[in-house]
Amino acid sequence: xxxxxxxxxxxxxxxxxxxxxxxxxxxxxxxxxxxxxxxxxxxxxxxxxxxxxxxxxxxxxxxxxxxxxxxxxxxxxxxxxxxxxxxxxxxxxxxxxxxxxxxxxxxxxxxxxxxxxxxxxxxxxxxxxxxxxxxxxxxxxxxxxxxxxxxxxxxxxxxxxxxxxxxxxxxxxxxxxxxxxxxxxxxxxxxxxxxxxxxxxxxxxxxxxxxxxxxxxxxxxxxxxxxxxxxxxxxxxxxxxxxxxxxxxxxxxxxxxxxxxxxxxxxxxxxxxxxxxxxxxxxxxxxxxxxxxxxxxxxxxxxxxxxxxxxxxxxxxxxxxxxxxxxxxxxxxxxxxxxxxxxxxxxxxxxxxxxxxxxxxxxxxxxxxxxxxxxxxxxxxxxxxxxxxxxxxxxxxxxxxxxxxxxxxxxxxxxxxxxxxxxxxxxxxxxxxxxxxxxxxxxxxxxxxxxxxxxxxxxxxxxxxxxxxxxxxxxxx
Amino acid sequence: xxxxxxxxxxxxxxxxxxxxxxxxxxxxxxxxxxxxxxxxxxxxxxxxxxxxxxxxxxxxxxxxxxxxxxxxxxxxxxxxxxxxxxxxxxxxxxxxxxxxxxxxxxxxxxxxxxxxxxxxxxxxxxxxxxxxxxxxxxxxxxxxxxxxxxxxxxxxxxxxxxxxxxxxxxxxxxxxxxxxxxxxxxxxxxxxxxxxxxxxxxxxxxxxxxxxxxxxxxxxxxxxxxxxxxxxxxxxxxxxxxxxxxxxxxxxxxxxxxxxxxxxxxxxxxxxxxxxxxxxxxxxxxxxxxxxxxxxxxxxxxxxxxxxxxxxxxxxxxxxxxxxxxxxxxxxxxxxxxxxxxxxxxxxxxxxxxxxxxxxxxxxxxxxxxxxxxxxxxxxxxxxxxxxxxxxxxxxxxxxxxxxxxxxxxxxxxxxxxxxxxxxxxxxxxxxxxxxxxxxxxxxxxxxxxxxxxxxxxxxxxx
Numbered sequence: 023x024x025x026x027x028x029x030x031x032x033x034x035x036x037x038x039x040x041x042x043x044x045x046x047x048x049x050x051x052x053x054x055x056x057x058x059x060x061x062x063x064x065x066x067x068x069x070x071x072x073x074x075x076x077x078x079x080x081x082x083x084x085x086x087x088x089x090x091x092x093x094x095x096x097x098x099x100x101x102x103x104x105x106x107x108x109x110x111x112x113x114x115x116x117x118x119x120x121x122x123x124x125x126x127x128x129x130x131x132x133x134x135x136x137x138x139x140x141x142x143x144x145x146x147x148x149x150x151x152x153x154x155x156x157x158x159x160x161x162x163x164x165x166x167x168x169x170x171x172x173x174x175x176x177x178x179x180x181x182x183x184x185x186x187x188x189x190x191x192x193x194x195x196x197x198x199x200x201x202x203x204x205x206x207x208x209x210x211x212x213x214x215x216x217x218x219x220x221x222x223x224x225x226x227x228x229x230x231x232x233x234x235x236x237x238x239x240x241x242x243x244x245x246x247x248x249x250x251x252x253x254x255x256x257x258x259x260x261x262x263x264x265x266x267x268x269x270x271x272x273x274x275x276x277x278x279x280x281x282x283x284x285x286x287x288x289x290x291x292x293x294x295x296x297x298x299x300x301x302x303x304x305x306x307x308x309x310x311x312x313x314x315x316x317x318x319x320x321x322x323x324x325x326x327x328x329x330x331x332x333x334x335x336x337x338x339x340x341x342x343x344x345x346x347x348x349x350x351x352x353x354x355x356x357x358x359x360x361x362x363x364x365x366x367x368x369x370x371x372x373x374x375x376x377x378x379x380x381x382x383x384x385x386x387x388x389x390x391x392x393x394x395x396x397x398x399x400x401x402x403x404x405x406x407x408x409x410x411x412x413x414x415x416x417x418x419x420x421x422x423x424x425x426x427x428x429x430x431x432x433x434x435x436x437x438x439x440x441x442x443x444x445x446x447x448x449x450x451x452x453x454x455x456x457x458x459x460x461x462x463x464x465x466x467x468x469x470x471x472x473x474x475x476x477x478x479x480x481x482x483x484x485x486x487x488x489x490x491x492x493x494x495x496x497x498x499x
Numbered sequence: 500x501x502x503x504x505x506x507x508x509x510x511x512x513x514x515x516x517x518x519x520x521x522x523x524x525x526x527x528x529x530x531x532x533x534x535x536x537x538x539x540x541x542x543x544x545x546x547x548x549x550x551x552x553x554x555x556x557x558x559x560x561x562x563x564x565x566x567x568x569x570x571x572x573x574x575x576x577x578x579x580x581x582x583x584x585x586x587x588x589x590x591x592x593x594x595x596x597x598x599x600x601x602x603x604x605x606x607x608x609x610x611x612x613x614x615x616x617x618x619x620x621x622x623x624x625x626x627x628x629x630x631x632x633x634x635x636x637x638x639x640x641x642x643x644x645x646x647x648x649x650x651x652x653x654x655x656x657x658x659x660x661x662x663x664x665x666x667x668x669x670x671x672x673x674x675x676x677x678x679x680x681x682x683x684x685x686x687x688x689x690x691x692x693x694x695x696x697x698x699x700x701x702x703x704x705x706x707x708x709x710x711x712x713x714x715x716x717x718x719x720x721x722x723x724x725x726x727x728x729x730x731x732x733x734x735x736x737x738x739x740x741x742x743x744x745x746x747x748x749x750x751x752x753x754x755x756x757x758x759x760x761x762x763x764x765x766x767x768x769x770x771x772x773x774x775x776x777x778x779x780x781x782x783x784x785x786x787x788x789x790x791x792x793x794x795x796x797x798x799x800x801x802x803x804x805x806x807x808x809x810x811x812x813x814x815x816x817x818x819x820x821x822x823x824x825x826x827x828x829x830x831x832x833x834x835x836x837x838x839x840x841x842x843x844x845x846x847x848x849x850x851x852x853x854x855x856x857x858x859x860x861x862x863x864x865x866x867x868x869x870x871x872x873x874x875x876x877x878x879x880x881x882x883x884x885x886x887x888x889x890x891x892x893x894x895x896x897x898x899x900x901x902x903x904x905x906x907x908x909x910x911x912x913x914x915x916x917x918x919x920x921x922x923x924x925x926x927x928x929x930x931x932x933x934x935x936x937x938x939x940x941x942x943x944x945x946x947x948x949x950x951x952x953x954x955x956x957x958x959x960x961x962x
């Protein structure tokens with residue numbers, strides 16, 4: 023068995039007992055990347071010498087001692103590039119560590135490389151990367167999902183033991199579903215955002231891609247917690263997420279929102295999700311029908327709030343202090359030329375949308391109205407969680423689509439996040455786990471939890487995973 | 500037709516805090532460019548702001564000193580516009596829920612209303628060279644308090660008085676040093692004119708770039724005259740922003756209303772709202788210092804000082820505190836005031852005299868131990884060395900001669916040696932006695948009690 027196929031927990035235990043060294047594991051991973059990443063194209067940046075040097079110096083005894091982890095190219099790692107897959111940050115090298123990176127280092131992890139993504143995390147297919155599209159390891163003609171497509175593809179293709187991503191409207195759960203791995207979006211405020219390049223500050227959250235649920239629980243234990251550098255991180259103790267996995271689902275109330283089983287859905291996807299629910303029931307869970315009545319407005323609300331925040335967040339990329347600069351006649355011209363050539367079309371579209379939504383005379387009708395509906399969506403979840411402990415839905419209405427299939431139609435692309443977006447608007451946590459295949463492509467099961475109730479989400483996912491073998495399936499590359 | 504001006508002021512004040520508004524960088528003036536910076540105040544990708552609680556406290560303290568209502572719930576907003584001195588191309592400010600609402604600044608005979616006080620972050624400083632420009636981000640992120648007045652001022656003098664009184668309050672509260680030279684206090688004005696008796700306001704013109712209090716004074720005087728002249732010609736004003744050119748002494752158009760910015764304010768998602776608890780408010784309230792106006796009144800009543808003395812002493816909080824300590828140990832507070840005002844003001848920083856030592860010096864004069872003239876020398880030595888008055892008097896053997904017998908002998912000597920002055924005096928020239936007095940002082944090596952010498956001479960010459 024090759025080392026690169028191990029899970030984080032398996033590898034960590036082997037390093038602990040001295041059976042393998044961090045260098046051997048890192049080298050095995052680098053070999054795997056060298057052999058398959060030419061096809062998958064999950065990584066934006068990799069430095070073998072740097073990774074091996076980290077492996078040799080890795081702190082002993084940490085929870086992740088010696089384990090290589092891949093990082094989405096949107097999270098700052100001191101000394102490594104952080105391009106957000108955008109030409110405007112070409113050449114930019116991060117001068118500091120994000121808080122999650124500091125925590126990973128303290129746990130002994132190796133920061134092996136930067137994974138591809140949609141530019142500034144805007145997209146659902148990784149086709150919006152300035153550095154080229156990542157391919158779905160299950161079918162190289164298809165997209166891996168997005169925006170964290172590189173992280174999802176890397177884990178699915180055994181090019182990473184685990185990876186970090188960010189989820190603003192589904193950017194972890196959707197690619198995890200389409201690539202067949204475990205993608206966890208923690209509750210807003212659970213994980214520090216310090217060092218995550220902001221797309222939409224009130225929605226962004228860092229989370230993980232792993233090969234199984236136990237690894238997801240382990241990583242969450244490492245990266246969670248209050249951070250004085252992030253005022254929106256919540257001062258709550260971090261539970262032992264791994265220890266909570268074994269509690270089972272007996273008596274657990276599973277909410278099924280009627281709005282999430284829609285007519286246009288892929289039948290095989292729906293069948294797989296219904297089978298997964300039946301499996302959970304057979305394990306002792308109960309099903310409760312619930313309603314999330316404002317679901318239909320979620321995509322519209324999301325594209326007003328996220329773009330409004332993005333229009334301000336991305337204003338700093340002006341060529342004055344860092345990143346690419348295209349000199350113009352004067353400062354205004356320099357702004358125009360730098361941003362004009364630095365940003366891709368989807369980023370420009372969203373900046374313009376957001377600027378418009380905040381403009382005098384439109385603010386009340388768009389941004390303010392969207393915030394009010396967001397409150398209603400949050401209340402939907404609060405009411406629903408009075409009746410159930412977790413909500414189970416498909417992660418996406420369909421499996422991975424062909425590259426280029428939706429890139430010409432933004433609205434169609436936006437709808438691929440229809441089941442994940444509400445969770446960000448409400449601030450809750452959610453995970454996507456493999457629950458079968460349709461047309462030989464992975465299907466994702468989404469388990470949504472109450473705010474700060476990752477323990478219940480993870481134990482539900484773990485119970486299902488223990489009773490099935492979908493997570494052990496690997497693409498042939 | 501007679502016209503009057505309507506003036507409102509927007510004053511920006513840098514708060515005196517150790518660190519910046521949203522990061523841990525030091526706030527200091529005059530450091531090497533771009534040395535007091537970090538990823539946060541440079542607006543690097545991925546950074547987040549963390550609120551400086553001390554800046555909020557100082558803003559609330561300012562609000563309490565100015566009689567504002569303190570918002571129990573206030574929030575941060577992003578103000579969006581592009582400029583090279585703005586690291587994020589948005590400024591974190593407060594839009595619709597500022598920390599302080601209402602209040603007033605008291606000037607002699609009038610209260611000038613305050614609309615609101617809010618807190619924001621300062622921008623960087625641009626430098627323009629022949630072909631390029633540079634930006635120093637040391638200032639970027641310094642806590643900046645904006646105080647917006649009501650349009651309550653009618654003359655340049657009132658605006659000047661408003662600024663002076665406001666500065667006094669803020670300096671007195673330790674909120675800011677308000678040094679305009681260092682950019683710690685900056686002021687924009689809104690000016691319009693209207694016929695006297697008319698209720699409605701005229702179109703307001705905003706004036707920017709006034710970099711000193713005298714600049715504000717001159718700019719307002721110019722602008723009011725300009726607008727009145729235009730009104731008399733029958734011209735209508737249009738809302739616009741004008742820039743004051745201090746060298747030329749004129750204002751000129753910067754931007755018209757059509758080109759006004761749309762700042763697209765929206766709530767800052769990276770920061771939590773500011774909730775001011777009753778306990779915190781009470782704690783800040785207990786730290787509100789006595790306001791200058793109240794202090795002046797108290798100085799007049801408590802120490803029997805003239806209004807002028809009270810004003811001079813209260814103008815500097817440190818001087819006022821020094822005065823109070825000295826006066827507390829003295830039976831002659833007015834004499835203390837004279838010494839402080841004439842000898843200490845202006846070189847207060849180098850002073851080595853403890854307040855009670857000054858009281859001791861005044862007591863020595865009042866008790867007749869030393870003359871006023873001697874006291875000046877004693878003071879100079881005290882100022883330089885920090886030694887006590889009694890010690891110096893003893894060391895120098897300066898004790899005044901008040902022994903009538905000894906003085907009579909010296910007076911006899913002076914009379915005998917200066918018959919001409921004696922004759923002049925007796926012929927009716929009263930001032931001739933001063934020469935004789937001087938001679939006695941000389942003979943005593945300056946130690947004679949001048950008052951006593953005068954009495955003895957007068958008695959002897961009349962005989």
